[in-house]
Amino acid sequence: MPIDYSTVKIVHQTAVALSLSGFFFRGWAALRGAHGVAGRAAKTLPHVVDTVLLLSALWLAWSLRATPGNAPWLTAKVIGLFVYVGLGVIALRPTRPLAVRAAAWFAALVTAGWIVSVALTKNPLGFLAALA
Structure with missing residues (x-):
């Protein structure tokens, strides 16, 4: 039984x-x-959940035939993901000063919100489009 797009999206x-x-x-x-x-x-x-997240994202992109070359919003999400992960590493590293970790945690959450807004709008600017 093949898995349909809507199931993978959920x-x-x-x-x-x-x-x-x-x-x-x-x-x-x-x-x-x-x-x-x-x-x-x-x-x-988190690694288990993020593996499911990544595999389902790849499946959805493949299903849509979306690549960073033909879907600018996907390129934006991938770049945002790298920023989110980098900020998350800083936020969760106990050897960093508390203020740095707090700022990185907040910035990572804002970045995640932006990535979600890009996904919902299919606009590479996401919620930043309202500022343009």
Whole structure:
């Protein structure tokens, strides 16, 4: 039985929600000094969710025949993803100063919101289009 586009899209959207909420709560807890964010589950589960997220994204792009070359919004999302991951690494690294981690956490969340807005509008500017 083949998997249809709408099913994969729901899987992808669910993975987005889980990934972003997980990052939000893990970052919030880390900034408040909670020790549970360093546990095995807190370090493993995000990788499982993000793998599902990435695989479903690739499947959706393949289904749409969308590539960064023919879909500028996809290029924007990929660039945004690299920025989000980089900021997330800084935000969750306990050796960084608290103010730096807090700023990176907030910036990562804003970046994630922008990536979602690009996905919803298929506009490479996402919510920044309102400023143009």
